[in-house]
Each structure stands twice: as structure tokens, then as C-alpha cells.
Amino acid sequence: MKLKDVCKILEAEPVRKVDSSRWRSREVASCQASDLISDMLSFRGPGSLLLTGLTNIQVIRAAELLDFVGICFVRGKRPEPEAVKLAEEKDIPLFATPLLMYESCGRLYAAKLPAGTRKEASPIA
């Protein structure tokens, strides 16, 4: 599935429309959803899309460190200006959907986008 397909399914708009042609055809391999940074950091697998309701700059940091392919903000939220600036710098596409988290996840799952893996993180000893 490509980022443009994700946008269509989620009725999402890019946060910055100017450079949308660059990322439209990037491949999305899986999806993760969380509002907690440390949960995001326990995810593995580059090429994952991140769904979140968290809009501060640290979400972008997490996405950068984990090589997420893009971030979609749910329930109509817009990222903070510093977050947008950092995302631009790190070439991480941002989207916003009016849908709630549950429906966003449901639609992507129904479209056969698999959950991202956590297999690198083994259960606690």
C-alpha cells in the first residue's frame, strides 16, 4: 500500500501540501498506533505508518529514530508548528484525518495493512 492509498482510506489531508508529490508513492509496509511515546519506541520495523493523537515535537523525534514512513494525526488534530518544522527537516510526511483513532485503525486493518512487528523486543526475563 502506498501513502496516497492511506490518505484516501483515512480521508486524510497532508499537513503541508507543497511537497506532496515527493512522498505520495512511498510504500507503507505496516501500521502502529499509540499516544504514548515509549510505546512507539517499543515498535520495530521501518516502513511503518504511525497513527497518533499526540501532536508535539517528540512524536516527530520518535518517528525519525524509528524510520517511520509517515505520521497521521487522528481526530482532526494538527501538529504544533515546531513539530511541522522538524518533520520538514527530517523529510517525514505528516497527515491529518478527521476520523477517530479506532475508526482509522479499523479502516486500515480492513484494507489489509498489517500491524507492525514488535518481535525485536523479547518479553521481560
Add this chain to the structure above:
Amino acid sequence: MPELEITKIQELVYELWVGDVMHNDVVTVTPSTPLSNLREILRDNRISGTPVVENGRLVGIISMEDFIKWLCEGSPGCAVADRMSRNVIAVCADEPLIQAINKLERLGFGRLPVIKRGTKEVVGILTKGDSIAGLLKKLDIDYRQAETRHPRSSHIFEDIVADRSSLIFEYDVAGGGDVERGGASASGLKTSLMRLGIDPQTVRRAAIATYEAEMNLMFFTNGGLITAIIESDSIRLEVTDDGPGIENVDQAMRPGFSTAPDWVRELGFGAGMGLYNIKTCADRMRLDSTVGVGTRLEVEILVGGKREVIRDNATVTA
């Protein structure tokens, strides 16, 4: 560097599952299909063999070779059931691709039927070509990260003549929760490690561990220092601060335990997963803390995919 390439491919075949790369639209025949019809089926679909399915369940496999043998015997009138191999080796859709590739190699087969675990329902077919196509697709996804590598510094450890050599990067982290600057150390380390040509999986582990440690310094201390010591085969992180210290290290290590105040939680932190996340990224981890004096965290991450993918947890000494 051929060694690095093997590591990359190994990483990929462990990250992919049979279900990711198999063909979903399988052409099948039934045991009662006359052998004389097989030629058209194989030719029209441009395949060299096909699973034999009865009532949705896999009962055999028939190949071009079986067909040719039948021709040599003067093509007597018979059905697929009389000529198929009944002892079929299949793979499950939720198996790692590496296992399936090993099976293809070991058995010298061109294709393997893919079944749903626990049933014999055929859900796809895997060929060597599918495996290669899947790997290429995955490589395409990873390509963007590879592009960010800086070729000039990637041979540094080979270029330096010494019995031992290490690179030391230091990052100052301010305390007091300056959220905007937070993560700059982890980001800087990640960029630098990529430029050194270290494999992305190892880089990610180092970056996550650094980020979590950085956040701890930012939220809970008056600031501290992150030192990364990079050698050809390992990355060591030393994170130090001078207070306030952790009262109960065992408790702090427990997933879900957090002392974060509300304002930290509102930023999406305070899930109590920080030290645990560091542990899952580390090959070795040591945490020493004295209340009123400070905390010292040491993390070692081994470079190069020689480690098991699902590994034992790091040992924690406190």
C-alpha cells in the same frame, strides 16, 4: 563490503514473512482432473507445477516432471491423483521467509504450497521468484535510509591502523524539560552512526536507547552527559548525571512503573517503559544509582547482525 551486504539480506529475510511475498491467486487442480488436461493448465498459467486440492484441503502436488514422465510412458488415461506426489511439503503463511527459503534450497524444489497454520487450506504458493521479488520490494523501502549514509566515513575503522580504535561522541543534555530540544542527542547520534555505515537495525537500537536515556535526563535530572563510544564491533553508551538518583532500581526497571508528574504525562511520556525499552535494545546494560549523588547507566550494543534476531534480554546489574 560484501560482509555488510549479507547482513542486510539476512536482516530482510528475517523481517519478512511467507504471507508477505507469496502469490495469493493459486492455480490448483483436483485429484480427479485428467492428466491430459494438465498441459493446458500449466501452459495457460505459465507455471511448472500446481498443488492438488480436494474440498479446500491440500492433498498433493503435481509438476511438469510428473507430466513428462507420464508422456514418456505413452500417456495412459489417468487422473492427477494417480501421478501426484502425496507427500507434500508445505509452509505456513506466518512462517519467517528465511525458513521457507531454507526449505526450497535444501529440497531443491521450485515451489512450495502455502497453507494456513493448523489447517490444510491452501492460501498461496511461494516460488524462488516470489522470494526475490519480496526482498527487492523490501530493499526499495529501505533504500531511502541507505541513501542517507555518508560514503566517505563508512570505512573509517578499516582505514585506521591500530590495535584498537574508538570514536567518542559526547552529548550534553539539559535538565528541566526543554521539550523542544529533547531528542537532539539521539538524532545526532543516529545520523553519525548511519554515516559510519553501521547497519540500520543496530543504529535504531542505539538511537532508541539514547533517546530514552536522554528523556530521563531531561525530565528527571538537572542535566547530564551522554557519551557514545563507537568501536568496530560495538557501541557503548554511558549516561551520567549528578542527581537526584533512583530510589529503587528494580522498581524503576519494571515495565509500567513511572514517577513522571502530570505535565510529563501530558506530553505522551510517563508510560513507565523507558528503562525497559533501553533493556530490549541492549546486549548488556548496567544501572547504578545513589540517591542524592547521581545515576550512571551503561549500555552496550553489539554491531553487525551476528546476534540472534529474537535474543535474550540484556543482563541488568544494579
